Amino acid sequence: MRIVTWNINSLRLRLGLLRHLVDALAPDVLCLQETKVPDALFPDAAPGALGFGHVARRGMKGYNGVAVLSRHPLVVDEAAPDWGGRGDCRHLAASVSLPGGEVLDLHNFYVPAGGDVPDRTVNPKFAHKLDFVDEATAWFRATGPRRRCVLVGDLNIAPLEHDVWSHKQLLGVVSHTPPEVERLNAWRDSGFVDAVRHFVPEDQKLYTWWSYRNRDWKASDRGRRLDHVWVSPDLRPNLGGYRILREARDWDGPSDHVPVAVDIDL
DNA sequence: ATGGTAGCGGAGCTA
DSSP: OEEEEEEOSOTTTTHHHHHHHHHHHOOSEEEEEOOOOOGGGOOTHHHHHTTOOEEEEEOOSSSOOEEEEESSOEEEOTTSOOGGGSOOOOEEEEEEEOTTSOEEEEEEEEOOOOOSOOOTTTOHHHHHHHHHHHHHHHHHHHHOOOSSEEEEEEOOOOOSGGGBSOHHHHTTSTTSOHHHHHHHHHHHTTTOEETTTTTSOTTSOOOSEEOTTSSOHHHHOOEEOOEEEEEOGGGGGGEEEEEEOGGGGGSSSOOSBOOEEEEEOO
């Protein structure tokens, strides 16, 4: 069972790259963020052509948007919260029915980026980000503990020192500030383990995002690990491997994020 | 301290 998460930064603009992704990783379940397409304009024929017979999507005009493309049947959990009551299309919860009759619970998140100034008293976007993570943490605590559950997405926070290219230089930069990191850790500790760091020691650099604003992303390599895969603790023994598809950052017309894959033996 | 690029939608917001 291979689960992939990717902030595609416009589904319609990068439909062609999905073929590259399927060729490279052959996901069973593909979770997308920043689809930037309202449901009425979703390219309905595309997933089937790539072998994904089951689709869940939640999109809006212009911004945000999440989708799940799956080779196995999906049931969307419509009762999951609308975080902040904003109708923001930042979360899809679904159950995946596996061939053996087992069910996997899936959460696909796009956490607010939080703007530029890491001060909630002057930057409402930063306040929104912190509140979003607090609300999610409280909900997962209140409704847990979970089994056979996977949470993925662009969480827009790089928690560890080596999840950014320079811990010192990014301590005051939104995505790596202490209040964000504390909250992300509390959210994870509400009932998950970090599936990628399960395989990679904390003293090794790991990035999933490189800004468009660098002349040469590879040469400067100023990346951050913003995209995550978490699993409930019962699945830890089932973790089979991971892959961060760095090469995707060099695809023609790339997203600024690259796909992250985790294999779970089920 | 600043500016650098990208997507949506058709100016300015968001990232």
